[in-house]
Amino acid sequence: MSSTLQDLVNRAVFYSTEVQTHFGALIADAEWEVDFSSDPHLTFTSADGAVLRTRPHLLGSESDREKTWLWGWENVNDFPDAVVGLSHDVRKFGAAEGVTELTTAELSLDEELALRLTLAAKEATGKWAHYPAAAGAGTTVWLLVDAAEIALPAPQVKVSVRALMQGLTQTTVSDHLAAIESYVAKRGIPTAELPEGGLRMLFADGCADLSFDDQRRISNCDLNEPLEGEAAEQFAAADSTGTPTEAAAASRTPGATSTSATEETAAPSTTTPSAPTPTPEEEPSRTESQPVDEPAAEATPAAEAQADEAAEPAAEAADASPEQKRSEDEQARAGEPVEPAEEKTPAAEEPAKETKPKKKGLFSKLFGR
Structure with a gap:
C-alpha cells in the first residue's frame, strides 16, 4: 500500500516531537562541531567539558536564496557514503511507497517542507533525532542524529x-x-x-x-x-x-539505558575533529560543513505548552510547489564554517536597532522553525 508525504508526517510527528524535546535537554548550552569525513560525527561540548558525540546522517539542505530543497543523495559535494548513505535509504523507501517528494532530487521550498521531509525520513529510517545547522549564504543542512543517549525513558x-x-x-x-x-x-x-x-x-x-x-x-x-x-x-x-x-x-535505541527527560547525559570526552581551513573568498555549497566555534543557543524550557491544554485543530496541509532547477553557482565549493541554526533570515543585523529580536527557544531551533 502506497503512502503520501502527509501520511508519513502524521505517523512520525508526535514521536519525533518527544525525542526532540529530550534531545534538547541533553545539549542545552553546548557548543558543537560537525565532521563529514569517512568517520562522521557531530559533537556537543557543554560548559563543564562534558562531551556528547553523536553520529550524523546528512539528509539534505534547504537554500533560502534558491528557495529549494536538495536531497543529500544527490551528493553534489561528493561526501563519503558514511555521510549520505542514509539519505539513499530514504530515496529507496520513497520509491517503494510512491512518495515522489522523497525521490525528486530538488524541490521548491515552502515554510514547512524541510521539516516535513525530515519527519518522513525519520519514519523511513527509524532515526528519531535531527539537527538543522546553518552553513552560510542562507543554506541550512538537515541532519539525522544517532546516539544511545537520545533514547527515551519510560512514557509519562x-x-x-x-x-x-x-x-x-x-x-x-x-x-x-x-x-x-x-x-x-x-x-x-x-x-x-x-x-x-x-x-x-x-x-x-x-x-x-x-x-x-x-x-x-x-x-x-x-x-x-x-x-x-x-x-x-x-x-x-x-x-x-x-x-x-x-x-x-x-522503541528505544538498541543498547541504550533509560535516563530522565531532564537529565543531562554525556558520552566520554573525545578528541576535537580537525578540518581544512576555509578559503575566505570561496562560497559555501548546499551541504558543506566544517567545525564551528560558536556556542549553541541559550537554554530555554523546551516544553512551553501546558500538558493539560486541549489541542486546537491544525491548519490544512500546504502542497509543495513545483520542482526548480539548480543554478550553476550552487555547485560544490570549498568548505565554510557551519554555524548553529538561529533564524531563517540573514544572520547580519543592523547595529542601530535598540531592541533585538527575541531569540528562538531551543525547542524551536531544533525543529528548524
Missing part, C-alpha cells in the same frame, strides 16, 4: 500529552487520531476506547482522555494523575499481557 503522561500539543504547532497534522495511534504504538503506550470514539492513553503515573471531532482532530484532552479507578484497572490489564513493555523496549 505529562510528557506525552505535551508532545501531542507541541507536535500540532510544528506542522500540519491532517489526521490527529491516526497520528496518535502511530505514536502510542511506537512508545508502547496501552490505550482503551472511550464513548463516542474517544481514546484513553494509559501510563504508570496517570492517563489522558482524548476526544475527537468529526474530522478526527483532537477536540479535548483531559489529563488525570495519579492513575486510579477504572484507568488503573485498564492499565493493569494491558500490562499483564506484556505487550506495552515489549513495545516500549522496541
